[in-house]
Amino acid sequence: MKKMKQVHLEDITRLLKEIQPLGNYEKDTPLYESGYVDSLTIFGRVLPELEKTYGIKVEPPELIPENFETPAAILKYLECKLS
Numbered sequence: 460m461k462k463m464k465q466v467h468l469e470d471i472t473r474l475l476k477e478i479q480p481l482g483n484y485e486k487d488t489p490l491y492e493s494g495y496v497d498s499l500t501i502f503g504r505v506l507p508e509l510e511k512t513y514g515i516k517v518e519p520p521e522l523i524p525e526n527f528e529t530p531a532a533i534l535k536y537l538e539c540k541l542s
Contacts, residue, residue: 466513466537471530474512478504486531491524501527509533515540 472484475495482488482495490496496505505527506517515537526536 464513464541466534466541468530468534470512471533471537474505474508475530478508484530487529489529491528505533509537513537513541 468486475482475484475490478500479495482493484495488495490501491498509515510517521536525532527533
């Protein structure tokens with residue numbers, strides 16, 4: 460699979476929708492507070508998919524809630540990793 464170097468909010472919301480179809484994912488949807496995802500979902504499904512799709516390695520110091528609390532936060536995190 461070709462590694463993506465640009466990321467768009469729609470890519471993040473599409474991934475989240477594939478993982479948890481019942482969610483209503485907007486830019487600032489609080490993923491944990493809404494109950495759409497939990498830490499197991501982030502670690503077990505979201506992070507591996509982001510690493511595979513974007514060719515990145517999520518390092519332990521980056522595993523903070525602020526990086527993954529909303530689709531916009533994930534987007535910002537990925538933009539920083541890819542720049």
